[in-house]
Amino acid sequence: VGLLGYGRVGQAVAAGILQSRGRLEAAGVSLTCIGALVRQPARLRGGPPMPCTTEPAQVISRADLLVEVLGGIEPACALAGAALDAGTPVVTANKTLVAHHGAELRALAAARGTTFACDAAVLAGVPFLGSLARRPLVSASRRILGIVNGTSHVVAGALDEGASFDEALRLAIDAGYAEADSEADVSGRDAAEKLTVLLHLAGQHGAAPGRLTAGRLDALDQEDFRDARRAGGVIKPVVLASLEPGASGAWVGPALVVFDHPFARLGGVDNVLTLTDSHGHVVTFGGPGAGPAATAQTIIDDVVEAAVRGRGAPRRPIGSVGANGTPRVPLDEPPPGPWFLRVDDGGRALTVRRFAEHLAAAGVGPVHLTARRRRLVARTAPAPWRAVCRALESCGAGRSALVLPIIEHQSHASKETHR
Ligand SMILES: NC(=O)c1ccc[n+]([C@@H]2O[C@H](COP(=O)([O-])OP(=O)(O)OC[C@H]3O[C@@H](n4cnc5c(N)ncnc54)[C@H](OP(=O)(O)O)[C@@H]3O)[C@@H](O)[C@H]2O)c1
Numbered sequence: 001v002g003l004l005g006y007g008r009v010g011q012a013v014a015a016g017i018l019q020s021r022g023r024l025e026a027a028g029v030s031l032t033c034i035g036a037l038v039r040q041p042a043r044l045r046g047g048p049p050m051p052c053t054t055e056p057a058q059v060i061s062r063a064d065l066l067v068e069v070l071g072g073i074e075p076a077c078a079l080a081g082a083a084l085d086a087g088t089p090v091v092t093a094n095k096t097l098v099a100h101h102g103a104e105l106r107a108l109a110a111a112r113g114t115t116f117a118c119d120a121a122v123l124a125g126v127p128f129l130g131s132l133a134r135r136p137l138v139s140a141s142r143r144i145l146g147i148v149n150g151t152s153h154v155v156a157g158a159l160d161e162g163a164s165f166d167e168a169l170r171l172a173i174d175a176g177y178a179e180a181d182s183e184a185d186v187s188g189r190d191a192a193e194k195l196t197v198l199l200h201l202a203g204q205h206g207a208a209p210g211r212l213t214a215g216r217l218d219a220l221d222q223e224d225f226r227d228a229r230r231a232g233g234v235i236k237p238v239v240l241a242s243l244e245p246g247a248s249g250a251w252v253g254p255a256l257v258v259f260d261h262p263f264a265r266l267g268g269v270d271n272v273l274t275l276t277d278s279h280g281h282v283v284t285f286g287g288p289g290a291g292p293a294a295t296a297q298t299i300i301d302d303v304v305e306a307a308v309r310g311r312g313a314p315r316r317p318i319g320s321v322g323a324n325g326t327p328r329v330p331l332d333e334p335p336p337g338p339w340f341l342r343v344d345d346g347g348r349a350l351t352v353r354r355f356a357e358h359l360a361a362a363g364v365g366p367v368h369l370t371a372r373r374r375r376l377v378a379r380t381a382p383a384p385w386r387a388v389c390r391a392l393e394s395c396g397a398g399r400s401a402l403v404l405p406i407i408e409h410q411s412h413a414s415k416e417t418h419r
Contacts (some may be wrong), residue, residue, distance in 0.1 A: 004065025005052070005070040006036035009120075011047025011290035011297070013067055016300050018048055024300075030309045031289055031300075034058050037070070037079075054061055060088070065306055067299055068092040077101045084108045084116060089306040093120035093162055093295050098342065099193035099209050102200060106281050115309065117247060117302040120195040122148060123271050125286040127301055132275075134200055138283055140326060141202050141275035144241040145407065148194045149182060150269030150289040151185040152180040152217050152237035156254065157267050160225045160234060166242075177269055178289075188214035188237075188252040194237040199271075202243060203326030207250075211332050213385075215253025215404065221394025224342060224402060231368060233258040233406065236266075240405060242335035245327050249335030249385065257339040257407045308402045334405055336384045339369070342402040343392065345374040352376060352393055362391035 001017065014033045016025070024031055033050060037059045041052040053059065056079050060066065066083045068090055070076045076097045080090045084105060090234050092098065097105075099122045106355040109116035119127045123146075130309045132139045147153050156176050158168035169186075172178035182188040190208040199207035228235045233256040241250040257264045262284075268273060271289030272393060276282050343355065352371050355378065365381035380388070386402075391402045 001031050001033050001067045002057065002059040003033055003036035003174075004056070004066055004068040004076065006038050006045060006047065006050055006052055007069065007071075008292040009069040009278070009295050010036055011045060011050075012296035012300050013069065014050055015082055016296040020300065022161045024304060029304050031303065031307070033215065034062050036370070037238065037355070044083040063360075065089045065091070068094055068097070069299070070094065070336065072096055073100055076411060077080045077105070079173050080105055080116070081108060081413055084112055084114055086206075087112045087114050087229075089115035089117070091115075091117045091120075091299055091302040091306060093118070093124060095121040095190070095193040095197060096119075099196040101195065102206060105252060106289065115306040117306055120295045120298040123273060123285060124198050124290050124298060125272070125285065126273075126285050126289075128273075128285045129197070129201065129373050130305070134231075137275070137341055138275065139201050140201075140277065142243050142278050143276035143286075144195065144198050144202065144239065144243075145276075145285035146195075146198075146239050146264075146271070146272070146273035147236055147263060148239055148268065148271055148273065148289060149185055149188075149237055150271055151182060152188075153266070153271075154178070154269055155182075155186070155217060156235055156237050159220065159222065160229075160357070162222060165220075166219075166221065171293040179250060186217045188216065189237050191305055192252045195241060195250065198239075199241060199250070199331065204243065204331060205333075206327065206328060207331055209250050212250045212252050213332065215251070217254055219252055219402060223373075223375070227375075228256050228404075229376065230338060230370070231256065231379045233261075233340075235265050235404065236407075238263070238407060240335070240407070243326075243329050244335075247330055247336055248329035248331060249333050251405050255405045255407050258409060261407055261409045263407065282328070328363070334385045337384055338382050338406040339364075339378075339380045340402075340404040340406050340409065341376075341378040341380065341392070343376045343390065343395065343397040344400060345376065346396075346400065348396050350376060350397075355395060358395040359391045362387045364391050 038052045098118045154172040155168045157339040238255045272286040354379045362385040370381040
């Protein structure tokens with residue numbers, strides 16, 4: 001096994017392969033890490049001793065199989081592409097690479113009769129992507145809902161308990177969950193990449209992280225969390241996509257999850273994903289979304305599968321099912337649904353009554369409307385995103401307003417629809 005990257009995950013893969021030697025041999029594979037590509041070979045590392053190099057060819061040319069854990073797009077994409085082109089299987093945990101170039105790398109692997117596996121790219125410690133890729137019915141989901149970024153989940157949890165944003169982020173960094181540069185977590189970019197991988201799996205091959213609507217976690221203040229609780233839910237960072245023709249859309253970012261929804265009880269770095277089919281059946285995956293050891297286990301299982309299958313028998317690439325017969329739907333706006341709105345008065349003397357009139361004129365029915373300390377908070381009936389935006393523009397709130405989807409319990413939501 002050649003390692004592209006010997007950081008946290010790369011070292012955990014090397015350690016896992018050593019620790020699991022007996023179990024792996026029982027499964028019919030004997031794995032040895034032959035070396036790692038890094039930026040700084042002289043850096044002190046805690047993992048098993050490993051020949052480290054800055055020269056990719058020294059790793060790629062000698063390996064039967066590559067594990068790509070560099071992160072980012074380049075040089076990961078060029079190196080994975082060169083290896084696949086030469087028929088060498090590649091296993092990756094890099095969601096950025098998979099979200100942006102997964103389709104072409106999969107196609108290359110298929111053309112060369114080899115494997116491109118990426119189960120650790122989404123819900124890293126929960127190996128499910130590969131099995132879904134071989135299951136056309138489950139992967140043809142109509143609704144995707146998940147909490148797929150552990151860092152933002154920890155930050156949102158601390159905000160909910162009354163911490164300021166800086167305190168919440170510091171807590172996540174000190175606990176080892178967040179990086180000093182947490183922009184990918186706070187902006188939703190990390191979660192958007194993971195949702196893109198899931199949308200490709202569901203046959204939406206045009207989906208791209210930059211085209212999904214994302215809300216920032218740092219747009220919220222402590223009062224929003226209190227208002228959310230008064231409105232009957234807790235704010236969680238979610239990914240949401242509806243693939244229903246005529247009611248499609250996607251959202252990445254904070255949402256109000258009603259108290260009786262199973263997600264409302266989750267905390268810490270928990271990750272969870274639910275896929276709902278056209279009959280309303282829900283399949284749920286949950287578990288560790290990150291952490292080097294959990295990620296390494298998923299990677300090593302992918303390595304074993306690729307090794308057992310050999311170069312001539314690639315497993316079915318992700319995205320190859322669900323592709324045919326799945327109507328392409330627009331995903332550049334959030335799907336219709338109920339909304340949690342916060343509008344700061346901002347000196348406009350906006351009363352509850354005036355706000356309700358603006359909502360009604362745009363066709364948005366408020367379910368619950370309150371005013372407190374110069375801010376108005378509404379929980380609305382299901383409405384299209386554009387109607388909500390129209391109402392906010394017309395009352396002058398526009399971009400300063402907070403708009404969060406409300407995630408209702410599935411059975412309640414469907415009762416609402418039948419009504
Ligand atoms: N950490 C997690 O829990 C987790 C979970 C799921 C998925 N992932 C994914 O796994 C990947 C790796 O994450 P990580 O946490 O292990 O990152 P990391 O600790 O930053 O390690 C990255 C490694 O890649 C090397 N590297 C980066 N750019 C390079 C370049 N241009 N040329 C040569 N070497 C380069 C670094 O070399 P130096 O050591 O010399 O700097 C380092 O060894 C990412 O795609 C991440 O999204 C991570």
